[in-house]
Amino acid sequence: MKVETLIAGISATIAFGAAALALWTARGTSRKDGYELARVLYRELTSPETAAHRSALEFYRRAAHRTQRETEAVLDHYFALLWTFEHVRAGRQSLNQQRRINGTGPVVDYLDSAISWHVQEWSTRWSHLRQLIQEHVPQLDDRHSISTFCELAEEVLGATDTIDALRAEANADLR
Numbered sequence: 001m002k003v004e005t006l007i008a009g010i011s012a013t014i015a016f017g018a019a020a021l022a023l024w025t026a027r028g029t030s031r032k033d034g035y036e037l038a039r040v041l042y043r044e045l046t047s048p049e050t051a052a053h054r055s056a057l058e059f060y061r062r063a064a065h066r067t068q069r070e071t072e073a074v075l076d077h078y079f080a081l082l083w084t085f086e087h088v089r090a091g092r093q094s095l096n097q098q099r100r101i102n103g104t105g106p107v108v109d110y111l112d113s114a115i116s117w118h119v120q121e122w123s124t125r126w127s128h129l130r131q132l133i134q135e136h137v138p139q140l141d142d143r144h145s146i147s148t149f150c151e152l153a154e155e156v157l158g159a160t161d162t163i164d165a166l167r168a169e170a171n172a173d174l175r
Contacts, residue, residue, distance in 0.1 A: 034095050034107035041091040042114045050084050053077040061129050071136035078133060082145040085122070088115060089152040096155075112156045123153045127166050146170035 044050065056077040060066060092111055098104045126146065134140055150167045157163070 031103055031107060034098065034104040035110065037091055037095060038107050038111040038114070041088045041111060044084055045088055045115055045118055050081065053081040053084070057081060057125075057129060061125065061132060066132060066136070068136045071133055074133070075137065078129070079142070079145065081122075082142065082149060085119070085149045085152055086145060089148055089155075092152065092155065116156050119153050119156045122149070123157070123160070123162050123166065127162075127169060130166075130169065143170045 056074055060070065060074045060077075063070070088111075092108065095104045095108050095111065099108060126149065130140065130142070130146075147167060147170060150163050150170075153160075153163045
């Protein structure tokens with residue numbers, strides 16, 4: 001009886017050790033995959049295509065005069081950049097939801113560090129840019145995308161008056 005108990009205890013210890021090793025290996029693989037996703041998201045935010053959108057929006061924002069035609073032309077850039085931030089937020093949410101199970105907390109921190117200044121800069125630009133576009137396109141219909149951007153900004157930067165004001169502006173369009 002004692003030998004059987006000893007063998008069962010050793011078997012249980014080996015099984016527990018194997019399970020712990022499998023979990024540790026899976027977490028490592030998930031974290032590696034998480035870092036790859038974070039790099040993909042960062043590359044999307046800094047790609048030449050996204051840079052072209054940012055550039056077009058900055059030239060538009062800084063122009064002394066804006067025509068209806070220029071405003072219509074910049075709308076594609078406006079929404080493309082907003083949707084890029086939406087993609088980043090969706091990926092960040094995926095990583096964040098795996099934080100406890102797969103240990104992706106450091107990955108989310110890495111991503112936040114990489115994108116924080118981009119989010120900061122655009123959180124200060126959107127309001128002015130929206131106002132300029134709405135001079136020619138009063139029904140901009142960007143509330144959902146702006147709300148998603150604001151959620152990303154709060155997650156990465158924390159709550160700020162600038163983000164609150166931007167969200168309020170987008171929601172005021174409904175009234």
